[in-house]
Amino acid sequence: MTARFGSLHRLPLVLLIGTAAVFLSTILCVSPGGPALAASLPGTLKIGVLAPLSGPYAAGGTSFVQAATLAVEQANAEGGVSGRRVEIAVGDSQGRVDVAKAEALRLVSREKVSALVGAYLSEETIGVMEVAAAHRTVLIVPVAATAEITDKVRRDHARYRYVFRVGYSLPQWAEMISAFLSDRKVRRYGFVGAGIRWNHELAGTLERMAAAHGITPAYSAFYSAGNPAFDPIAVAAAAASPDIVILGDPGRNSVSFLKRLREVAPALPVLSVGGALGDARLAASIPLSAPVYVQAAAWRGVSPDATAYVERYEQRYGAPPVGYSDTLPYDAVTVLVAAWRTAGSVDSAVVVPVLEFDAFPGVAGTYRFDAAHQARWGAGPGTLHGTFVRWERDGARIVFPPR
Amino acid sequence: MSPLSQVLLDGIFAGGTYALMAAGMALILGVVKVINLSHGAFFTLGAYVAYALAERGIAHPGAAALLSAAIAFAFGVFLGKSFVNPIRSHPFALPVGTLACALLFEQAAQMVWGPHPLSIETGAPWVGPGGLLIRRWGAIAFLSSAALLAGLKGLLATRPGLPLRLIAEDEEIAGSLGMDVEAIRYLTFGGACAMAAAAGALLSPSGAVTPTMGRAPLILSLVVVIVAGMDSIGAIFLLSIGLGILGNACAYLLSPQWSYVALLAAVSLLLAARPAGIVVLAGRSD
Numbered sequence: 001m002t003a004r005f006g007s008l009h010r011l012p013l014v015l016l017i018g019t020a021a022v023f024l025s026t027i028l029c030v031s032p033g034g035p036a037l038a039a040s041l042p043g044t045l046k047i048g049v050l051a052p053l054s055g056p057y058a059a060g061g062t063s064f065v066q067a068a069t070l071a072v073e074q075a076n077a078e079g080g081v082s083g084r085r086v087e088i089a090v091g092d093s094q095g096r097v098d099v100a101k102a103e104a105l106r107l108v109s110r111e112k113v114s115a116l117v118g119a120y121l122s123e124e125t126i127g128v129m130e131v132a133a134a135h136r137t138v139l140i141v142p143v144a145a146t147a148e149i150t151d152k153v154r155r156d157h158a159r160y161r162y163v164f165r166v167g168y169s170l171p172q173w174a175e176m177i178s179a180f181l182s183d184r185k186v187r188r189y190g191f192v193g194a195g196i197r198w199n200h201e202l203a204g205t206l207e208r209m210a211a212a213h214g215i216t217p218a219y220s221a222f223y224s225a226g227n228p229a230f231d232p233i234a235v236a237a238a239a240a241s242p243d244i245v246i247l248g249d250p251g252r253n254s255v256s257f258l259k260r261l262r263e264v265a266p267a268l269p270v271l272s273v274g275g276a277l278g279d280a281r282l283a284a285s286i287p288l289s290a291p292v293y294v295q296a297a298a299w300r301g302v303s304p305d306a307t308a309y310v311e312r313y314e315q316r317y318g319a320p321p322v323g324y325s326d327t328l329p330y331d332a333v334t335v336l337v338a339a340w341r342t343a344g345s346v347d348s349a350v351v352v353p354v355l356e357f358d359a360f361p362g363v364a365g366t367y368r369f370d371a372a373h374q375a376r377w378g379a380g381p382g383t384l385h386g387t388f389v390r391w392e393r394d395g396a397r398i399v400f401p402p403r
Numbered sequence: 404m405s406p407l408s409q410v411l412l413d414g415i416f417a418g419g420t421y422a423l424m425a426a427g428m429a430l431i432l433g434v435v436k437v438i439n440l441s442h443g444a445f446f447t448l449g450a451y452v453a454y455a456l457a458e459r460g461i462a463h464p465g466a467a468a469l470l471s472a473a474i475a476f477a478f479g480v481f482l483g484k485s486f487v488n489p490i491r492s493h494p495f496a497l498p499v500g501t502l503a504c505a506l507l508f509e510q511a512a513q514m515v516w517g518p519h520p521l522s523i524e525t526g527a528p529w530v531g532p533g534g535l536l537i538r539r540w541g542a543i544a545f546l547s548s549a550a551l552l553a554g555l556k557g558l559l560a561t562r563p564g565l566p567l568r569l570i571a572e573d574e575e576i577a578g579s580l581g582m583d584v585e586a587i588r589y590l591t592f593g594g595a596c597a598m599a600a601a602a603g604a605l606l607s608p609s610g611a612v613t614p615t616m617g618r619a620p621l622i623l624s625l626v627v628v629i630v631a632g633m634d635s636i637g638a639i640f641l642l643s644i645g646l647g648i649l650g651n652a653c654a655y656l657l658s659p660q661w662s663y664v665a666l667l668a669a670v671s672l673l674l675a676a677r678p679a680g681i682v683v684l685a686g687r688s689d
Binding site: 053054055056058059061062063195221222223224226227228229230231232233235236238239251252253255256259260262263264266276279281282285286287319 | 406409410413414416417509510513517518519520521522523524525527528536538608609610611613614615616619622623650651652653654655658659660662663664666
């Protein structure tokens with residue numbers, strides 16, 4: 001037996017050298033594509049950006065930071081704020097409330113940021129709100145959608161007046177989806193998402209709002225993120241015969257589920273609430289035997305600003321944005337910088353009234369905040385209404401709102 | 404097509420995916436006698452290799468499985484020789500160490516391929532008797548896991564598998580017979596990593612490829628091997644299939660959120676009844 005395995009003693013050494021060579025060449029060749037963090041110059045204004053850069057939400061978090069970086073570069077190219085450069089300081093929230101709060105505290109107290117942008121998940125953002133309130137620091141929320149954020153501002157304005165949300169709240173999200181479903185002549189829909197608070201809230205709100213259009217749910221299911229049972233959900237969703245299935249999960253699970261659904265119901269249209277399925281590379285692997293719609297805050301072709309943003313993003317990062325977890329952070333930074341310019345100061349006491357009463361152009365349109373500091377999204381006139389696209393062989397086509 | 408029949412068939416396929424991952428885990432637990440928490444990372448590696456090949460126009464599951472198995476074997480042998488063998492006598496060091504390796508791999512994968520989900524075309528399912536849909540990846544997982552576990556069982560039952568069996572039983576005796584126990588251990592570790600990578604490559608079209616995709620299969624494979632008892636290959640396969648059917652049936656008949664709960668509840672009950680593994684229930688003695 002010794003003879004049999006003896007010659008293999010040298011194998012690990014060869015492997016060690018080979019592996020080290022591969023690892024080093026990999027490290028040397030890889031460009032992380034993250035933010036270029038220059039050393040702080042005196043007089044530089046800092047924005048603290050909180051997003052998950054590791055763990056299961058790293059994909060959305062990375063896009064988040066990339067877009068914020070792009071917005072800061074654009075702001076500096078336009079002269080910064082009163083001649084002062086703007087830069088970002090990044091905190092990795094890891095998708096965890098405690099880490100998000102600790103990172104927010106670090107950014108405010110040690111990095112001396114003038115404002116915060118983030119976090120990513122609703123739970124994280126609720127935690128970060130407390131840090132922002134305690135330190136009287138402006139917090140711009142790009143993607144966290146729970147109604148609790150603006151409810152807190154409404155209930156305790158004195159404490160939370162520093163918090164503004166540029167992204168759509170769940171009721172606004174549901175309103176826009178309802179308008180889209182009505183336009184598509186949908187009468188019965190299915191809703192599938194992860195069994196988290198966010199998806200339950202969206203499903204409940206959507207049910208109420210869609211009812212006003214005569215649209216009812218035919219099926220709804222929430223899966224465990226630990227081991228999603230996609231196959232039986234796909235079978236049950238197809239058996240319920242809805243006109244469309246709404247995918248409430250913005251992450252990789254939406255891709256996995258859609259693949260399973262296409263196997264059992266190739267002719268069933270699908271609407272993703274946004275996120276991963278806005279990525280052209282992923283959409284290319286999905287059979288387009290029936291429409292695949294994706295909701296986004298903005299898309300190439302919606303406006304000259306949106307097209308310019310998409311082209312800049314694509315040029316910088318090598319792939320187009322998905323229109324949600326990148327576009328809204330971009331607009332959050334843009335709105336904040338515009339408010340600083342108008343206020344002529346980064347002092348929260350001066351900036352908050354400017355944010356409350358002014359209008360701020362962004363990629364998705366012009367942002368105005370209501371009394372609860374929520375940007376006005378919706379299906380009505382004078383609101384930001386986002387866009388819905390349909391994937392086709394040669395790319396995405398804007399299908400709603402009518403242009 | 405009856406929806407329930409489809410759900411049960413899909414449950415068998417889901418069980419096949421558990422068994423595919425559990426095969427390698429059983430080998431490590433049985434022979435090397437360590438809990439390898441980097442097993443899921445090799446699953447992920449296999450999926451990324453399959454994606455890289457598909458990007459280059461080679462979307463063949465067999466080719467992807469072979470290439471990823473070869474790469475994972477090399478990494479596994481290196482890890483086994485340089486890291487696992489030296490510290491395996493420290494009971495807490497190895498799980499923590501292999502977990503660190505897994506997290507390191509996730510970060511490396513994120514640097515190389517990016518954090519964004521990637522995807523490979525699944526291919527249309529086959530239509531079976533009664534209109535039942537046979538998902539390609541499911542059939543591949545079932546057949547591959549059956550073949551792998553049968554091969555493993557065959558190996559252990561014949562002369563070439565004698566060193567593995569002997570080391571699993573008593574390392575000291577194996578060493579006194581002139582066997583190079585260390586080498587056999589790290590080669591076994593490499594072989595198990597190769598199995599995990601092959602599983603990742605074969606199953607990659609079924610979902611999205613991400614740096615953290617190996618976490619859920621790691622937990623399930625560990626659970627299956629420990630509950631089945633790592634010295635019974637047949638029990639591992641049957642338990643995997645049983646859990647797949649149970650999870651799917653609960654998701655369909657009760658609620659999808661109950662699927663994982665039911666699965667883990669069943670596992671807990673089995674462990675409470677037979678901590679040494681269910682093979683003892685079948686009359687085997689330790």
